[in-house]
Amino acid sequence: MLLKRESSGKRWRIRPDGLEKVTGSLAYLTDMSAAGMLYGRVLRSPHPHALILRICTEKARQLEGVHAVLTHLDVPGLNRYGIAHQDQPVFCENKVRYVGDAVAAVAAETAELAELALTLIEVDYELLPIVDDAERALLQDAPLLHPQGNILHHSQFHRGQLGSGFSACAHIVEDTYFTPRQMHTYMETEGGLFVPQEDGRLTVYSPTQHGFMDRLQLSRITAMKQERIRIVSSPIGGSFGGKDELNVQPYGALLALKTNRPVKLHHSRWESVRAGLKRHPMKISMKTGTDASGRLLAHQVRIIADTGAYATLGAEVLNFTVEHVLGPYRYEHVEVDGYSVYTNNGMSGEFRGFGGNQAIFALEGQLDRLAEKLGMDPWELRRMNMRMPDDPGPFGQPIVVTEGAMQVWNAAEASDLWQERGAPNREEEREPWLKVGIGSAFTMHGGGLGVGIPDPAGGRLSLAADGRIEAIFGYEEFGQGLLATLELMLIEQFGLAASDIRMIIGDTDLVPDSGSTTASRATSMMWKTLQNLKLPFTSQLLERAAELLGISVDKLAMGAGGIYETAGNTLLLSYKELAEAEGERISCSTSFLFPTSDTSRTGAHFLYTYAAVVVKVEINQLTGRVRVLDQYHAVAAGPVMNPQGFLGQIEGGSSMALGFTLTEDALMQQGQYMTKNLDTYLVPTIVEHRGAVTVEPIEHLPQGDSYGPRGIGEVGSVTLAPAIAAAIHQAVGIRVTKLPIEPELLQNDCAFAFAEEAVSKR
Amino acid sequence: MSKHEMLGAPRGAKQRELACTINGEDMKLEVNGAKRLLSVLRDDLALTGTKRSCEIGRCGACMVLVDGKPINACLTMAYQCAGKQITTIEGIGAADGGIEPIQRAFLEEGGFQCGYCTPGMIISVKALLDRSPDPSEEEVEEALSGNICRCTGYGGIKRAVQRAIEWRREAP
Numbered sequence: 001m002l003l004k005r006e007s008s009g010k011r012w013r014i015r016p017d018g019l020e021k022v023t024g025s026l027a028y029l030t031d032m033s034a035a036g037m038l039y040g041r042v043l044r045s046p047h048p049h050a051l052i053l054r055i056c057t058e059k060a061r062q063l064e065g066v067h068a069v070l071t072h073l074d075v076p077g078l079n080r081y082g083i084a085h086q087d088q089p090v091f092c093e094n095k096v097r098y099v100g101d102a103v104a105a106v107a108a109e110t111a112e113l114a115e116l117a118l119t120l121i122e123v124d125y126e127l128l129p130i131v132d133d134a135e136r137a138l139l140q141d142a143p144l145l146h147p148q149g150n151i152l153h154h155s156q157f158h159r160g161q162l163g164s165g166f167s168a169c170a171h172i173v174e175d176t177y178f179t180p181r182q183m184h185t186y187m188e189t190e191g192g193l194f195v196p197q198e199d200g201r202l203t204v205y206s207p208t209q210h211g212f213m214d215r216l217q218l219s220r221i222t223a224m225k226q227e228r229i230r231i232v233s234s235p236i237g238g239s240f241g242g243k244d245e246l247n248v249q250p251y252g253a254l255l256a257l258k259t260n261r262p263v264k265l266h267h268s269r270w271e272s273v274r275a276g277l278k279r280h281p282m283k284i285s286m287k288t289g290t291d292a293s294g295r296l297l298a299h300q301v302r303i304i305a306d307t308g309a310y311a312t313l314g315a316e317v318l319n320f321t322v323e324h325v326l327g328p329y330r331y332e333h334v335e336v337d338g339y340s341v342y343t344n345n346g347m348s349g350e351f352r353g354f355g356g357n358q359a360i361f362a363l364e365g366q367l368d369r370l371a372e373k374l375g376m377d378p379w380e381l382r383r384m385n386m387r388m389p390d391d392p393g394p395f396g397q398p399i400v401v402t403e404g405a406m407q408v409w410n411a412a413e414a415s416d417l418w419q420e421r422g423a424p425n426r427e428e429e430r431e432p433w434l435k436v437g438i439g440s441a442f443t444m445h446g447g448g449l450g451v452g453i454p455d456p457a458g459g460r461l462s463l464a465a466d467g468r469i470e471a472i473f474g475y476e477e478f479g480q481g482l483l484a485t486l487e488l489m490l491i492e493q494f495g496l497a498a499s500d501i502r503m504i505i506g507d508t509d510l511v512p513d514s515g516s517t518t519a520s521r522a523t524s525m526m527w528k529t530l531q532n533l534k535l536p537f538t539s540q541l542l543e544r545a546a547e548l549l550g551i552s553v554d555k556l557a558m559g560a561g562g563i564y565e566t567a568g569n570t571l572l573l574s575y576k577e578l579a580e581a582e583g584e585r586i587s588c589s590t591s592f593l594f595p596t597s598d599t600s601r602t603g604a605h606f607l608y609t610y611a612a613v614v615v616k617v618e619i620n621q622l623t624g625r626v627r628v629l630d631q632y633h634a635v636a637a638g639p640v641m642n643p644q645g646f647l648g649q650i651e652g653g654s655s656m657a658l659g660f661t662l663t664e665d666a667l668m669q670q671g672q673y674m675t676k677n678l679d680t681y682l683v684p685t686i687v688e689h690r691g692a693v694t695v696e697p698i699e700h701l702p703q704g705d706s707y708g709p710r711g712i713g714e715v716g717s718v719t720l721a722p723a724i725a726a727a728i729h730q731a732v733g734i735r736v737t738k739l740p741i742e743p744e745l746l747q748n749d750c751a752f753a754f755a756e757e758a759v760s761k762r
Numbered sequence: 763m764s765k766h767e768m769l770g771a772p773r774g775a776k777q778r779e780l781a782c783t784i785n786g787e788d789m790k791l792e793v794n795g796a797k798r799l800l801s802v803l804r805d806d807l808a809l810t811g812t813k814r815s816c817e818i819g820r821c822g823a824c825m826v827l828v829d830g831k832p833i834n835a836c837l838t839m840a841y842q843c844a845g846k847q848i849t850t851i852e853g854i855g856a857a858d859g860g861i862e863p864i865q866r867a868f869l870e871e872g873g874f875q876c877g878y879c880t881p882g883m884i885i886s887v888k889a890l891l892d893r894s895p896d897p898s899e900e901e902v903e904e905a906l907s908g909n910i911c912r913c914t915g916y917g918g919i920k921r922a923v924q925r926a927i928e929w930r931r932e933a934p
């Protein structure tokens with residue numbers, strides 16, 4: 001059934017965080033201020049690669065109104081951060097490696113003064129040769145960016161005998177795919193407020209996807225005990241993976257501690273661009289072969305990912321790409337060789353899809369090319385080679401039995417849009433230079449962090465003194481609708497009214513560590529937590545109620561407002577009365593790990609979401625511009641927890657994928673960004689986002705599946721690009737290998753002749 | 763010239779009186795003429811519903827109504843506001859303290875996710891519907907082409923605008 005308001009009934013609800021958002025009354029953490037607040041600014045390197053010979057902060061310090069000027073000498077603890085590897089300097093000591101590298105920071109009474117103070121800090125640099133190309137970074141004579149070399153991570157996988165595999169092939173295609181340095185472009189740039197407390201603790205109000213990870217990292221940097229730091233981390237004006245790693249937090253924290261005053265930092269867009277993370281640009285070379293009937297026999301892949309100056313999650317992203325270039329297909333002979341390479345380009349890191357987007361663009365492109373060689377329907381080729389429900393995962397690892405691949409394949413096949421593919425041009429008269437095509441692609445996308453990476457989860461339910469039932473989680477709301485989903489699950493699974501519920505998230509002083517809000521994992525983990533807590537929490541409440549009422553437990557049930565007598569359906573006791581009754585506070589918690597596969601392969605996944613996309617595009621051969629006319633998405637992710645959120649995540653993910661495909665590239669030359677703001681870095685606007693996005697969730701899970709809903713936060717963003725590429729090929733016969741698609745490629749001289757003719761006729 | 767004056771900073775800099783109306787209230791503000799409206803609203807008046815994002819007039823997060831027209835507060839200098847009627851998201855809403863139908867439409871259709879673009883988006887829709895109550899799809903696209911939303915994919919926003927138009931049509 002298609003997902004929309006009309007088909008969702010009562011489950012289509014107004015978000016609990018909605019009213020404040022539409023009235024503008026919601027205070028984002030970058031909206032906050034405090035009495036006596038100072039403004040922080042960070043001095044960043046103008047050079048992509050240089051030695052620091054001298055830093056002189058004297059003049060800046062002397063400026064009236066400046067309260068602190070910090071350099072690496074002022075870091076009390078570890079002068080490094082990074083979720084997985086702590087190799088990014090808080091302040092560079094003797095070398096800068098990209099144009100976002102921080103050298104100093106100031107706190108002053110006004111933002112303008114802080115800005116002036118930055119100009120008074122003198123830094124002498126000795127320029128070093130720049131490595132601005134990942135492939136070149138691998139050469140023997142390339143300048144070394146880190147003592148251990150220019151390779152952050154090398155990830156390989158092989159099975160079978162590639163040589164004999166290829167020699168048995170009747171058809172082989174070979175191509176190289178390039179994907180862009182996409183920018184998250186969260187509308188709220190990084191920032192926050194840092195407040196030293198009277199008791200010496202530090203409160204950090206700054207967006208992140210994992211408050212406890214920030215707390216751990218800040219404790220290392222400040223040399224303060226973790227318990228002395230409180231992180232308040234939601235609401236967030238968008239993240240998409242971009243705020244998972246520390247950004248302003250080290251500077252805000254150090255400045256606040258040094259000055260003992262509240263300090264506010266809020267990045268300008270340009271500072272956000274130069275210092276922030278991007279999607280890894282990748283070059284993926286593939287050689288793939290089939291037998292005469294179209295059965296895949298051999299698949300060889302080489303991946304070069306430009307990870308930029310420091311590690312952050314570059315290794316983990318590469319592992320994900322290596323897994324996803326294999327995709328939902330069966331092959332006997334496989335070899336993947338991937339490198340994540342340091343350069344002096346901007347930092348690459350975590351981004352919605354986590355390296356799957358690049359992989360799927362290349363892999364699905366190969367399938368389309370093979371189908372063409374075989375003279376076969378590309379969708380049929382996919383069906384023929386698709387994994388079966390109890391096949392192992394891409395690495396041969398055990399995974400949960402799933403019919404997802406076939407389900408989304410069937411759904412797309414049956415969709416009106418795909419049925420139209422024989423004659424996409426028919427229904428409308430178009431100008432002769434406008435060409436229309438329909439294409440499709442599909443994917444399996446892993447959820448959770450994967451094998452070998454700590455992936456804890458859990459949460460707590462309590463009855464508060466005022467009678468509210470508190471759901472307490474360490475997750476963050478960055479727009480994805482986590483609160484709305486949680487509220488709906490509490491209403492449906494416990495029979496509560498919205499007014500019975502208080503949700504508490506995003507504050508390390510109040511919540512348990514539920515793991516990171518990332519990797520499409522939070523919905524699954526909240527669901528599992530509620531499953532675990534349902535019995536113990538409900539029975540505690542009912543037992544207490546039974547005692548008070550003198551009625552046996554089996555005659556009582558939870559409902560909206562309080563405890564009901566099941567037989568008569570009358571409210572016997574409100575939650576407030578229950579809370580006021582004597583006795584120990586009722587509270588239950590659970591903690592567990594995200595389910596993982598029984599394999600030693602680091603990063604391998606156990607749970608997957610499947611998606612298929614069909615897209616119809618129009619190409620203007622005069623301008624070379626592509627316009628998406630219609631989209632269909634089938635998503636097999638188990639039961640839909642929150643219809644409005646589900647639809648929004650797929651629509652939003654597809655919009656991001658549209659930018660990835662057509663316009664978005666944070667261009668760099670010689671290690672410098674060419675696209676500094678939203679006038680040159682072009683994300684889709686309402687004008688680009690034409691046509692309908694039809695979403696069909698497939699909720700059916702195999703019998704006995706106990707894992708419930710799978711994540712959908714990322715999957716909407718991974719499959720559109722190859723579908724658009726396929727549609728372009730159908731329309732104009734051109735194979736796209738590089739994203740974003742260069743309009744020149746699609747311009748056609750004949751179209752100009754047509755146009756001239758048309759004009760002269762008028 | 764002192765350093766502060768050089769900066770156009772508030773402290774000690776030449777302050778001018780700016781008289782304007784903000785959300786229906788007459789205001790006399792002491793501001794430096796070089797200041798932008800966005801900063802006056804957010805930093806001086808704590809009206810943080812108006813958002814800051816690109817600061818070059820591209821994203822629409824800072825949209826406010828100036829004499830009923832949608833204007834990017836990040837591009838507007840404080841002195842340009844003299845004598846003008848400024849309405850921010852905080853000033854949008856029904857007279858009885860409830861919300862505007864446009865706001866309700868965004869709520870019901872899920873026309874937002876993180877919500878950071880939403881105030882600016884609602885201001886643009888308000889300006890559109892006030893001048894053109896029954897706009898064509900192209901008009902809607904044009905009116906909202908200066909408002910970037912990174913989260914929703916615009917589907918929810920389009921549905922919200924359509925609903926707001928219907929409600930206006932139905933209302934007497």
Ligand code: FES
Binds near residue numbers: 818819820834835
């Ligand atoms: S902040 Fe004014 S248009 Fe972006």
Ligand code: FES
Binds near residue numbers: 237238879
């Ligand atoms: S809702 Fe996040 S930018 Fe629009």
